[in-house]
Amino acid sequence: MTRLAKALETTPEDLLGGGFDRPPGRGATAGQPELERLEPGECLRLIAPGGIGRVAFNGSHGPTVLPVNYTVHDGAIVFRTQHGGPMDQDLRTGLKGVEIKIGFEVDRIDEARREGWSVLVQGPAHHVTDDEAPIDADVTPWAGGERHLYIRIVPPPGHRPPHPRALGSGSGPTRPYAQPHTGHTLTVRNVAGMTKNAFKCIYIYGVFSALTLVTVAVLTIVGDTASTFMWVRAVILLAVAPLLHRLLTRAEGGSRTSLERVRTITTIMPIAIVGVDLIPGLCPPWYATMQGLSAIPLVAVAFLTRAALAERS
Known part of the structure; x- marks a missing residue:
């Protein structure tokens, strides 16, 4: 088992599923890491299957980041939360037609190879009301409970990263855009x-x-x-x-x-x-x-x- 782990550049513990509960990224960096900027189409492809994403916003108790189950529906990111719950309240301005701009991040980490990708979407958090057309989106929160409020995030047209140099060079609209990452992704x-x-x-x-x-x-x-x-x-x-x-x-x-x-x-x-x-x-x-x-x-x-x-x- 030790020889097999060495040949695959990992550890016997990881081969047997050990360390499953630990956060990723504890190992040393890969040799000669490279940062790449993903194109908008590639970003959309990566997040399109849905799964787990992280909502980032300025909550009532300060900066807050929470994981949620999401799906991509009609070009928008959709997730569910509880009516009147903490997230519902924190994402409301109290003014009709005025919505809070939030961040939504999705990533995938290959810890064994010290590589991965990260996609960050920024846009207003829209609460889908009963008067609007119902959303036929298959997204089930792992947290369970009564979470029937749909929140939709649609990046503004032509949205660009606030610091394009930090993310690499290039022109054209970035919707959504990817954070720097090491390694490659598969298309x-x-x-x-x-x-x-x-x-x-x-x-x-x-x-x-x-x-x-x-x-x-x-x-x-x-x-x-x-x-x-x-x-x-x-x-x-x-x-x-x-x-x-x-x-x-x-x-x-x-x-x-x-x-x-x-x-x-x-x-x-x-x-x-x-x-x-x-x-x-x-x-x-x-x-x-x-x-x-x-x-x-x-x-x-x-x-x-x-x-x-x-x-x-």
Whole structure:
């Protein structure tokens, strides 16, 4: 496990899901980091799937930043809050037609590679009233409770960053705009279909790997001999399944680096699996057959990720 973590430039703890509760960004910076400014279209693509964003405003108790579930509906960011609740009150001026300008930030962090992206939208917080057309937006607050008030943020036309030099050079409207970030983001038109099929292949690979490990355990219990090599190999190959799932989830969210790592792992592993199985006397035929079958879905994932990366370039 230590060697696998080292090869993937991470730690055994992270491979096993440790440190899940800690805030990101505790590690050292990546070598030679670069700051890039994202184009408006790329910003819209990144935030379009919806998810978790952060609302920033000057509340009754001072500067306030709160996470909310959001969606993008008809070009606007939409989230829900409680009628008469603290956020509802803080985002009202008390004057008809006068709305408070707020910030809304969405980001994604790839901690293992020390990279990520951040998109900041600025615009007035509009409370959707009962007299307006109802919003058909699928957004469910994780916080639960009676949160039936929809708030919509539409960036003003032609809005520009207040400090364009800090965000990089360029001209033209910025709506929304991205904060500086390190690394790269992924643009794949068919990423949804690719990840759906790739997730299925990884699931199949995990099932074959689990069956192999269970078979080794059963044979050991009934008295047949199972070598240490068979045990270690079965455990390691099964552990790769959640790792691939985690990387593919990051790739689905826009991380090109994660997609490249999935492609590399799924290209090398089938070759290694078959190569080891061909060594005479190292493992019994049934074991080699099951491990060989588990390599087939990995080959499929390798082709899917290769096609996605080719489309990006």
